[in-house]
Each structure stands twice: as C-alpha cells, then as structure tokens.
Amino acid sequence: MSTKLIDLQHISKSFDGQMVLDDLNLYIRENEFLTLLGPSGCGKTTTLRILGGFETPDTGRVIFDGSDITDLAPNKRQLNTVFQKYALFTHMTIAENIAFGLRIRKKSEDYIRDKIRYALKLVNLDGYENRMPDSLSGGQQQRIAIARAIVNEPKVLLLDEPLGALDLKLRQDMQYELIRLKNELGITFIYVTHDQEEALTMSDTIVVMNQGYIQQIGTPEDIYNEPENAFVADFIGDSNILGGTMVQDKLVIIQGVKFACVDTGFGVNKPVDVVIRPEDLEMTALPDDAVEGSDAYQAAVRTITKFNPGYLEGRVSHLIFKGVHYEMEVMSGGFEWLVHSTRMFPVGTRVLMSVDPFNIQIMNKPASEDEQAVGVEGM
C-alpha cells in the first residue's frame, strides 16, 4: 500500500444552515484514480472545492503530503482543477491559456513553448496554439482545460464533472483518453461525477456519497458486487432491492421462501434488505397448464433448484431487447423483478426464478434516517 497523499479529517460544511458535508473522513493515496460518486447535492463537488481551496470547511483539516493546507489559498496549492464547462479564458488564445500558470510562475519562454507543444500533443490537439477557445468544440475545449492544468505538473488533478457537457460517444472516448493521460502522467486524479458508468470504467477507488455522508468506499468491483447498503445498491447499476428476513446464518426468507445465501453474522430472525442484480437471476419456463406436482412442473423445479433450493414462481410482464441481453420484468408475489438474460421469455410466460447463493447480497435494514446515512470509514 502506498502512502496517504491527502487526508481529509472530520470535514463538515454547511451553506445557509444546510448541512452539505457532515464529519467526512477520507484519505487518498498517491497515484490513485479516485472518484467521488453520488447524486447532485450529495456533497461531492463541495469536497472537491475544499480540496481545491475554493471553499473552507467549517470544521476539520485537509492534510496534503503531511502538511495542513486547510487555510491555504488556491493559488498556493500543488493541485490543479479541471472545471465543469471548462472555464477557459475566452480572451486568450489556446497557447496563452495553457501558458497562464507557467507565466505566473515566471518560467522561461523557451520552457513555456516546449510545455505547450508537449501538452497539446498529449491531448491530441497539436497545431491549435493560435486558435481561440470559442472556435473549438466542447470536447476540444475540455482537452485544453486539461492541458492548461497539467502543464503546471500538479501532484493531483481535480476534475469536476469534466465530461458532463459532452455527448455520449465523445464521453466514452474521453474516458479512455483520461485513463491514458493518468497512466502517462503518473499523478493522482480525483474525479467527481454523478455517472456511475464513468466511475466504474475509470476509477481505482470509488467513494459513493449521499446527503453529505460517505456511503461506501471500494474498488469498482467491490462497489458493484457488494454494495453495503440499499442506497449504493440502488445507485450503482440496476438491482432488485426488497425486504427479507435473515432466519439464521446462510439462510434468508424472501417473499416467504427460504433461500440459501452465504452471508453470516446478522443474527436470528432479523429483518434485512436483500439485493439481487438483474443479471444474476436464473429463470426457466413453465408450461401454463403444469399444475404443482405434475411431471412438467417437477422437471422445471429440478432445473431451477440447481442454483438454489429456494425458488419463486412468476409471470413475465414486460420484455425489451437491449442488444446484448433481454430486459424483462417478472411479477411474482406482488413484486416486480427486473431480470437481464441472454435468453428470451415472451410476455406472459410462466417462469420459475432463482439465484445462486453467492449472488444474494444481504444488508442491514436502516433503523432510521440517521443510521441509513452512517458514514463508512476506511476500507
């Protein structure tokens, strides 16, 4: 494990009496691609602005490379920001924009010229030196904003929803571009977004935030496969979240049916939240006239219980073709299950449905609003 580069300690911030960050603790390692992910108003941008020096926390300290920078002005910090909507200087050429920070630092003109050339090459915009920002497309302006920041050789690059204003295709291209840049520069990226796909694609570490609290910190795989609470499960990807009862270790009741699972330590007969990803649901068709106990019914049960002794019966109510897979909704016991499958089950098909024990994610039910928002410290 490499060392902590930035350490946010007990950061709180409120605007007009509205709590935006509440006792936030977070550290960022050197050379990490860390993403702050959450819906708007979750405090992710405020966290970034505190790092950049544009906001001062009400309480708490910001430690950078061992020294306290909480009250240090933005222009004295060894990090640079790529702003939402680029914030280029419209009255300067591209070269002047990129040179801005270097001229402030009184670098030689030779050095500046080399740096501009290097940075433009890095963002694939060679030859744009004398253009004005207004004459560039959104994606190009974004690259210039990145070039303008990185020529100053910051230890950390802060990116505030930098791809938010771009269209889908360009956004995907820029994601790869950013990963490449990060690897070439070998510096820390702190990235703010509300787009979970962006976060999953690019990050080493994702910090999921909601209402001023950190909900979960982990690798993209951790966050996706083992969400720690219903908010994370719901926010990251599609999922089926419903109430259940943990009968004992490794046994959970969902919709009145006992399912095997792998989770332990929840106690006995405890109400819990159950998360099942749509692509983890297994289904098998059941003939309409097959009554319980008939041969056809038993055959289907045998197929489905290969996954889990527990299973549910339902009927397909919606079907959409999504390219790689089919997205279906299955009504079962009054709950609408979302199912992704490469096999197609027409609307109206009677099905049996189950899930591998490993793919059942059990979470403590939040007892109250406060508990739901409890921060998860460390990793």
Add this chain to the structure above:
Amino acid sequence: MKRQNPLLSGPYLIWTAAFIIIPLLMIVYYGLTDKTGAFTWSNVLQMGTPERMKALILSLILSLIATAVCLVMAYPLALILTNMKVGATGFIVTIFIIPMWMNSLLRILAWQTLLERNGVINQILGFLHLPKLYLINTPYAIALGMIYDFLPFMLLPIYNALEKIDQNVVNAAYDLGANKFQTFWKVIFPLTIPGVISGITMVFVPALTTFVISDFLGGSKVLLIGNVIEHQFTQVGDWNVGSGLSLVLMIFILISMAVMQHYDKGDAEGVVL
C-alpha cells in the same frame, strides 16, 4: 418564424429613413453649403475662431476628465456590487434608476445650491473652519455635473460585464497560481473591456456635447462647444454655420464610435443596459 410578413418591416424603415437618415444628411447639406446653396468649406472652418476653438478644447478636456473619473469611480463600485451577489441586481436598479425619476435639469440645478458661494458645501467647510471653495461657474463645477449625470452610464455596462463572468473562470486563474492582483489584471479586467468601452462611449459623447450642464453650472462664463452650436441655432439662426460646427463635432463622435467598434467585437445589441 422564418416567414414573417414583409410589410412588418415597412413602418420603421420609413421612420428610420425620414427621421434619422435624411435629417443627418440635411446637416451635411447645410454644413457644406452657403445661403445660396453653393458648396463651401467656410461653415466647417468657422470652428477655427479663437473663441470656438477654446470652447471645443475645453469640451474635450472636460469630457475626457469626466469620462476618466467616471471610469475610476464606477469600476470599483461595479466590483463591490458584483461581490454583494444576493439581490444586488435589484439593489443596483433601485439605487441608480430612482434618481432618474427626478427631472434631470432640476438635479443639475440642485448642484448650484450645493456649490454656490454660500452653498451647502461651503457652509460645511465654514463650519469645519476650512477655506471656502469657489466652485460655481468654474470648469470644475461643470466636470462635477458631468460626472454626476453620467456615472450610471459607466456603471451599468461594467456591472453587466462583470456579472457575466463565470465564477469558475476566476477560480481557474487562482487555481493556476495567480494571486488576486494577477487574476484581476490578467482575467477579470480583460473580460470586462467591452463593458468599459461601451461605458466610455456612453459617457464621453454626452459629456462632449452637453450644453445644459455648462449653462447651469458654468453660468455664462464658461462656454462649451454644445453651447456654441445651440447658440447658432436658437439665437443667431444661422443654420449653415451651426451645421458646419455640428459636422466637426460629429467627427469626434465618429472617432469615439470607431474606437468602440474596434474593441467591442460583440453584438451591437449588447450595448443597451
């Protein structure tokens, strides 16, 4: 809405031609002809008399001073108002539009009372045991009147230009290492230049051509070029000479407009409020 009725443009095109373009051409015609209608430069050259040159030069000096002072006063004011953020727009409208509802002639007239030998300012100075100032009927009084009357014209365009700057652009400058001073001179000020230029024009032209302010605060002792021209038309009744002098005045206005055009590459519609 591409297919508007073409008749819609008729009335104001006719109005523009009849009451804007043709009248200006008439000034050109009168200015370049004599009483018999023959071409002559003599009306324009009438500006060369010592008395008129003195008025023109004084007008230029006073209007330049007034413009400079307005700029120096309005810019910090606009900065302060922009930084107040919340409700500032309402505030600025209240504070600067309300005085305009008091008749402007009376407002300038009120300065007579403030500046007079026994006026309010001198009474305050006397109370403080300071020497009296001879203000009224001097060029200083006229400059003060200009500054007072035209300050809002400088303030509003600068304020609008400042308002339009994205806070993140300012933050970007700090982020890249600039201190407050550098941020102002390298980023904020250059971005407000169109506003400054339009403010300068909106103060300079009326200040250069006023005759009311000099009438009220300069007595008959100080004449500006506006007074000279007004006198030609309303007292002397010599339209040819008056038009000739107006043509000279318009050259200065055109120069200032050309300067504005040069710096302000934005849309012509950005000029107003």
Add this chain to the structure above:
Amino acid sequence: MKKVLSRIYLAFIFILLYAPIAVLILFSFNNSRTRAKWGGWTLKWYAEMFRNDSIMSALSNTLLVAVLSALIATLLGLMAALSLNTMKRRKRTVILSAINIPMLNAEIVTGISLMLIFIGLGQFLSRWGYMVEFGFGTVLIGHVTFNLPYTVLSISPKLRQVNTSTYEAALDLGASRLLAFRKVVLPDILSGILSGFMLAFTLSLDDFVITHFTKGPGFDTLSTKIYTEVRKGIKPEMYALSTLLFVSVLVLLLVFGRNRKGESKK
C-alpha cells in the same frame, strides 16, 4: 477592513447621487420664493402648483408626449424586432446600426437634425399651401425617434430566446399565425416589451434636448419650462411638482416590486 471600505465607498456614491434630490425636496417645502434663503416649512407650493396653469399644461404635455411616444415606439420597435429576427445577419446589422444612431449620436445633433427636417419639410409642403407647425406633433415624432432604439433593443434579445419550434408546434396543432403569436411568442417577450415601454416612457419624461429643438414657441414640457425659468428663478411650485412626481413613481416602483416578489415566491 475591505468590507468597511466598500461600505464607505457605497455610502459616498449614495450621497453623491441623492444629495441633489434631497436639496430639491427640501426646496419644495421652503416658505420663501427664492432658493437663496430658508423661510421655514410650508406645504403651500403643493396647493399652488394646481392653480398654476402654465405648470399644469406643461405637466399634461409632458405626460401625454411620454405615454404616446412610448406606445408608438414600443409598437414600431416590436414590429422592427419581429422582422429583424427573420433577417440575415448582415442585413440585420445594417438596419440595427441605423436604428442605433439616435442612441449613440449626440442628443444635440439629433435635435438639430430633427429641427432641420421639420423646417425643410415645412418649406417643401408650403408649395401646396400646407405647413409644419412646431409643437406637440414635432415633439412627439422626435421622442419616438430617440425612443425607438431602446424599445428594439429591449424586445429583440427576448425574441431571439423564443424557441422557434414551440411557435411551429402551435401552427402544427392548427393555430393560426396570429393566435400562435399571441399564445406562444407574446408571453415570452412580454417582459421585453414592458421594459422597453418603461424605458421609453422614462427617457421621454426626462428629455430636454430633443424637445428643446423640436418644440417651437408656445409649447412647453416640464423640462423646457424649467430651462427657461432658470434665469428668472424657478418657481417653487416646480419643486413641489417634481417631488410629487418623484415620490409617486417611487411608490409605484415599490408596490410593483413587492408584487413581483410575491409572484416569484409562489
């Protein structure tokens, strides 16, 4: 420290702007015919101004010219803005620059040029026995002319923000052009039309220079009346009237402003 300095500066500007107004309001309560000395408090000028025929006729002229010129300028400006909106950029720039002339040009030149055209027009028409009489009509035309750029520039930007497709959608749904304009476009540009009207009204109310050159003898607005009175001394009734106008506008603005605030809170 910085905050204190900016407060002091704001206060300084405030005093600069409002000192003359305070002086004028004070005069309206001065129980003495001249400004030179203070004769104690009185309200008599407020009563006497209504008995002063020349002041009352100047007031009615002023208000009539202001209302009519603002109305005409707004209507012409709306038409101009509508057709400008459909024009090619180049043509639009040419026409806008022509409309802007009275705004950018010196008032004295605009005033003189209008005076010359009215005289020229009079000479031209006299061949057929018609004449141009300087007075209400010429002043009104003058005011419309200098108001026109302000109304066009108030309406035009609003019009460009109107979403063309909503207008087309209305046509598509079977609305006539006039109905589509009234129901879809007009609500969006109404604020521009109103602010254009208010701006024109204010400018006209306060105008002196254009009126001075286009009014001819025997016709006066408040401004020209004040100008001619300056040398003999302003009648105190004029201060009373101006104060009354000022205060009533202030009250109107406050009421209007409060209403708008209430609406936006909903």
